[in-house]
Amino acid sequence: MLIIPAENTINWKRPPWVTLGLMFACLLVFLFYQGGDSRKLEQAVDAYVDAGLPQLEEPAYEDYLQRKIRFEGDDERALELRQFQQLREEGEDFWLSASLLMDREFYHYLLQNRDIIWAPAERMHWLEQRSIIEETYIQRLSANQLGLIPAKLSLYTLITYQFLHGGWGHIIGNLLFLFLLGFTVEKALGPGRFLLAYLACGALSGVVFTAFSLGSFIPLVGASGSISGLMGMYVAIYGLQKIRFFYFLGVYFNYFRAPALAILPVWLGKEIYDYWFAGATGVAYMAHAGGLLAGAGLVWLLGKSWLQVREEFFEPEESxxxxxxxxxxxxxxxxxxxxxxxxxxxxxxxxxxxxxxxxxxxxxxxxxxxxxxxxxxxxxxxxxxxxxxxxxxxxxxxxxxxxxxxxxxxxxxxxxxxxxxxxxxxxxxxxxxxxxxxxxxxxxxxxxxxxxxxxxxxxxxxxxxxxxxxxxxxxxxxxxxx
Known part of the structure; x- marks a missing residue:
């Protein structure tokens, strides 16, 4: 079920320049910076296959997944195991190799256990060839350079990860929500404070994600946490005032009116529920929850000082x-x-x-x-x-x-x-x-x-x-x- 606020219409006489600028920045980063990732991955797979590393890593990968399932009760890995076995049966060598290369948790497992997994000669060959591929290709992928990696958290990645995306579906969905929510919050706060609040929500969202993913080497990318922050700011700005919400359920959609703050626990509860029960979807639910709390919290804490809503925001539209x-x-x-x-x-x-x-x-x-x-x-x-x-x-x-x-x-x-x-x-x-x-x-x-x-x-x-x-x-x- 999808619920989004729909109280305002955009005034093109006063365009939301910061919102549009953020959308444009994300698109430019995706097209021109991340656009080279596919070529780097192809080169990495070619080097990986030429070095004969699939024969070394595939048995170790299957054993690694089975250990996760059996001893740690990691049900999410069960789906990965089925996918791995299916790719091997269908002879999908490229995607099989890509899966092994891009699984950062598996790579660090191999580094820690290489003495146990392989004999000395195989171990030396693996370490030499894998290190070259890592340094030449994998570490130069956008997600590994500027994504938020909990095990290697840095201040600048709390900002940069917000402008990276994992694919066309990911970026289109995020830009759509950024536009729907951004123009209203920008109108309420003003361009400068809106930009700072947007980036702060993304950073706080990343901190919450890191807290629930300590030690993880899987990079987080996307503006979802920042956009969740916009959702939190949106409802906090309106408070108990009744506003319109659009909802979509299956093939049915409609509008309803409700106090803005009443929807915050619904959104928050959904993200927490999905974190525990949705399984391996690849969605950073706790980052979303952190963004919601960060956005609402910033408005509540600073709403009478730095983040005060402009008076003209509540004035009726010209029509x-x-x-x-x-x-x-x-x-x-x-x-x-x-x-x-x-x-x-x-x-x-x-x-x-x-x-x-x-x-x-x-x-x-x-x-x-x-x-x-x-x-x-x-x-x-x-x-x-x-x-x-x-x-x-x-x-x-x-x-x-x-x-x-x-x-x-x-x-x-x-x-x-x-x-x-x-x-x-x-x-x-x-x-x-x-x-x-x-x-x-x-x-x-x-x-x-x-x-x-x-x-x-x-x-x-x-x-x-x-x-x-x-x-x-x-x-x-x-x-x-x-």
């Missing part, structure tokens, strides 16, 4: 925001139609709080305030609308709003000198000298000598450019008198 705005706007307009201005004002104010980037809401609030020009609200809405027009580079609207306020509200609550000064600058940029002069007169009346003298100087310069000497002389005299 949902548009739908909510349309509904709220229609209700406010309906109140206007019924002449219920108080209710309409409250509804538009609520829209303004949530949709401050929608100028039409401010325009309606301005018109409602204009119904009572004697109240201070009309002045504050006028200033808001003038600021909005200026920020959207609409000087004509700003001047028009200013002129309307002079007619209706100035006598009740005069505008400040800064308001008139802004209109003067906007008018000069538009070469509207009539409005500029009007703004200057209002500015003079606002009793701000510094702004008045600067405005007067600008008017002198502008009229001189327009070769309007009388006007320029008039303002020059005002400047000198001031």
């Amino acid at each position: 949902e925001q548009d739908e909510r705005f349309t509904t709220g706007y229609a209700q406010a307009m309906a109140s206007l139609g019924r002449m219920d201005f108080d209710l309409a004002r409250r509804q538009f104010e609520a829209l303004r709080e949530n949709y401050s980037d929608r100028p039409i809401v401010l325009e309606h609030l301005y018109k409602l305030a204009k119904l009572r020009p004697d109240l201070p609200e009309y002045q504050s809405r006028t200033r808001e609308l003038m600021n909005d027009a200026q920020s959207r580079r609409q000087p004509e609207q700003m001047v028009a709003v200013w002129q309307e306020y002079l007619r209706k509200g100035e006598e009740h609550h005069p505008l400040a000198a800064e308001d008139h000064n802004r209109v003067l600058f906007a008018s000069l940029k538009q070469h509207d000298m009539k409005a500029a002069e009007k703004a200057f007169e209002r500015l003079r009346g606002a009793d701000d000598p510094l702004l008045t003298s600067e405005a007067c100087r600008l008017l002198v310069e502008e009229f001189e450019k327009l070769q309007m000497a009388p006007k320029a002389q008039h303002y020059r005299q005002l400047l000198q008198a001031g």
Whole structure:
């Protein structure tokens, strides 16, 4: 049974660049770095056969597997024994030799017991030829160079193993889950913290795997632990909030909603169960379990500091925001139609709080305030609308709003000198000298000598450019008198 979260849709206007970059990095490593593994393995098998090592190792391998089954109760080795015997019966010499070469546990068993297994001459021949093959080919395979080997754990392999994969099916499955989970977690944490958390989950997953595989020489490769970490972070971010999950069972699939954290023990229990009862599948179940715990633990421990979820993550998507705005706007307009201005004002104010980037809401609030020009609200809405027009580079609207306020509200609550000064600058940029002069007169009346003298100087310069000497002389005299 497969259960994956499916709460969000990707916003291609803000692509998840780190998630896409991780996918691209894994693909490049698989194609161009790991792409040479098959050639190295073929050369290793050829050298192995030419040296006559299959005749030496095959009897030892069968005895090794039988000992594992009989004395250690290693049932997983029973399947390997059947596969080994089948390959030998079918004459599959290449795959038989490849199996012996790639079984790292068997190789170290031979190193430890070579004095018992072979006579001196055979032992010397085996050691000489096998050492050459190991150094020339086997140790140069990607999994042995950069994979996570519990018996030879190193810090750098805790990172590098996350970018290696065992085949096309392995990498395609991992990249699919990385994309499905990554874009949501990246949106929640931000690109930089997401990348660090992703790599940390992979490293912690590798540590847990090592703890359950002490002494093993079998290399771990793949992004599964890191992706399990994403799953743990995903559900920890949502906490007890109900989200959608997609599930697939046989040929049946559907969605269900559940508290996000309720799925964490289900995932964790499945990995632990499979570790004990699934047998030799080649899947690193404890690495997955470690990743789940690491991801959830990082969010719980650091969720109020370094790994804090960005506030905008929980904001509705644009389509949902548009739908909510349309509904709220229609209700406010309906109140206007019924002449219920108080209710309409409250509804538009609520829209303004949530949709401050929608100028039409401010325009309606301005018109409602204009119904009572004697109240201070009309002045504050006028200033808001003038600021909005200026920020959207609409000087004509700003001047028009200013002129309307002079007619209706100035006598009740005069505008400040800064308001008139802004209109003067906007008018000069538009070469509207009539409005500029009007703004200057209002500015003079606002009793701000510094702004008045600067405005007067600008008017002198502008009229001189327009070769309007009388006007320029008039303002020059005002400047000198001031």
